[in-house]
Amino acid sequence: MKIFTSGLVTETNTFAPFPTGLKDFQIVRPIDVADGRPFTDWAAVMQVFREEAEARGWEFAFGLHAVAEPAGTTVRSAYETLRDEILVALQAAMPVDAVLLDLHGAMVAQGYDDCEEDIVSRVRDIVGPDVIIGIELDLHCHVLQSLVDTADVICIYKEYPHTDILDRAHDLVKLVAETHEGKINPTMALYNCQMVGMYLTPYEPMRSFVDDMFAAEGKDRVLSLSLAHCFPWGDVPHLGTKMLAITDGNIQQAANVAASFGKKFVAMRHEVDTKPRGLKETFDEAVAVGNGPVVIADATDNPGGGAPSDSTTALREMLDRGLTNTAIAMIWDPVIVNIVMSTEVGAILDVRLGGKLGPMSGDPLDLQVEVVGIIPQMVQDFPQPGSEPIALPCGDAVALRCQGIDIIVNSLRGQVFTPQVFTNFGIDVRQKDILVVKSTQHFYAAFAPIASKILYMDAGGALQSDYPSLPYRHDHSHKYPWIEDPIVT
Ligand SMILES: [Zn+2]
Numbered sequence: 001m002k003i004f005t006s007g008l009v010t011e012t013n014t015f016a017p018f019p020t021g022l023k024d025f026q027i028v029r030p031i032d033v034a035d036g037r038p039f040t041d042w043a044a045v046m047q048v049f050r051e052e053a054e055a056r057g058w059e060f061a062f063g064l065h066a067v068a069e070p071a072g073t074t075v076r077s078a079y080e081t082l083r084d085e086i087l088v089a090l091q092a093a094m095p096v097d098a099v100l101l102d103l104h105g106a107m108v109a110q111g112y113d114d115c116e117e118d119i120v121s122r123v124r125d126i127v128g129p130d131v132i133i134g135i136e137l138d139l140h141c142h143v144l145q146s147l148v149d150t151a152d153v154i155c156i157y158k159e160y161p162h163t164d165i166l167d168r169a170h171d172l173v174k175l176v177a178e179t180h181e182g183k184i185n186p187t188m189a190l191y192n193c194q195m196v197g198m199y200l201t202p203y204e205p206m207r208s209f210v211d212d213m214f215a216a217e218g219k220d221r222v223l224s225l226s227l228a229h230c231f232p233w234g235d236v237p238h239l240g241t242k243m244l245a246i247t248d249g250n251i252q253q254a255a256n257v258a259a260s261f262g263k264k265f266v267a268m269r270h271e272v273d274t275k276p277r278g279l280k281e282t283f284d285e286a287v288a289v290g291n292g293p294v295v296i297a298d299a300t301d302n303p304g305g306g307a308p309s310d311s312t313t314a315l316r317e318m319l320d321r322g323l324t325n326t327a328i329a330m331i332w333d334p335v336i337v338n339i340v341m342s343t344e345v346g347a348i349l350d351v352r353l354g355g356k357l358g359p360m361s362g363d364p365l366d367l368q369v370e371v372v373g374i375i376p377q378m379v380q381d382f383p384q385p386g387s388e389p390i391a392l393p394c395g396d397a398v399a400l401r402c403q404g405i406d407i408i409v410n411s412l413r414g415q416v417f418t419p420q421v422f423t424n425f426g427i428d429v430r431q432k433d434i435l436v437v438k439s440t441q442h443f444y445a446a447f448a449p450i451a452s453k454i455l456y457m458d459a460g461g462a463l464q465s466d467y468p469s470l471p472y473r474h475d476h477s478h479k480y481p482w483i484e485d486p487i488v489t
Pocket residue numbers: 138139140162
């Protein structure tokens with residue numbers, strides 16, 4: 001058996017004012033992983049595919065893996081360049097028995113509302129009807145029926161925070177292998193919940209919903225279940241939550257199971273869509289807790305959702321309140337990082353920090369700061385229980401201290417995954433009263449064990465969650481929360 005693998009991953013926030021260009025992608029090509037060199041950071045799924053292939057005695061072909069931090073609509077030529085490089089590599093690798101793709105599911109490019117559907121349909125054109133196409137998607141995806149029709153197996157992350165990226169890659173390989181061996185005949189069906197929201201899986205009733213999906217898999221010929229949460233800031237016509245079921249050789253059963261779980265999810269709509277709370281209210285509560293560290297998610301300035309990550313609103317509030325013994329990470333300001341990198345620990349600098357990308361970033365802050373740490377090319381680990389953590393780059397990073405607040409500033413836009421963004425600088429997070437992190441939920445996996453309390457804050461950033469108030473171009477008026485009872489067709 002021979003497999004061809006590739007990945008093209010970004011989540012497009014169609015409201016973001018800065019597009020995603022070719023230079024924004026971290027690209028891994030075959031030369032980068034020649035001679036057994038491992039796939040690292042966001043290409044870790046490729047490493048799973050390769051190790052699985054080696055263990056199963058398969059021939060492994062690899063085209064390209066490209067990942068960009070979520071931002072605005074991808075520039076057409078950037079998407080087409082990367083897509084075509086994958087397709088040319090696939091052509092060269094033919095004949096293959098299966099194609100395994102690591103995609104996001106919410107990638108939009110100029111002229112393409114659904115890049116995943118475009119690329120998979122082109123893959124199908126090349127390989128023909130008999131080659132198995134398996135896809136792994138981020139759960140913040142918008143799955144089209146045509147994608148389900150074109151692919152053979154789709155596995156979607158179940159956890160948010162995404163601590164199961166590598167587990168789902170193993171699931172995908174297993175299903176593709178069993179399909180190739182003729183042990184199973186995957187039949188997929190999709191149920192459209194006609195809902196838009198953000199759902200955090202550690203909390204009830206999401207926790208039980210996810211556990212119920214796990215419990216149903218492997219029984220009664222149910223092969224795999226996935227909830228495609230959707231990405232609310234991706235304004236595509238097919239924006240919305242979908243339930244995907246894969247059964248063994250029975251499309252009607254797949255449709256029934258998808259509808260059963262999907263209807264159950266629609267019934268939970270008021271409980272599952274969590275909203276962050278306001279700035280003042282959040283800090284009032286954090287101060288009232290009394291023992292630290294209280295971890296505050298600066299959720300609406302999460303770069304992982306396409307926000308700039310340079311909002312100063314939370315820091316301004318901390319300064320105004322005189323909240324010493326606190327810390328905030330990571331403000332994206334490559335200009336300031338560049339300046340600080342040429343100084344040294346102990347330097348006192350006047351900086352104009354953050355607030356540059358747009359009106360929702362607040363105003364730049366003119367601060368006198370002490371440099372307390374400089375780390376070139378800092379890395380943080382994203383925990384993946386059961387596997388090695390995924391090591392993710394932060395770019396150059398510096399720690400600045402101002403009025404008792406430690407401020408981590410970095411050069412590569414990216415959200416906070418672990419306390420390492422503080423501890424790498426020698427900051428003792430357990431002794432802090434408040435830690436503010438620019439992340440919606442991925443921080444949760446590594447911060448929950450140390451947090452005295454976790455609060456989700458809307459500091460007026462770009463990722464506003466009153467969806468009907470956002471300037472969508474496409475019509476979502478038949479979906480929840482635009483209407484109370486979504487019109488399910
Ligand atoms: Zn996601």
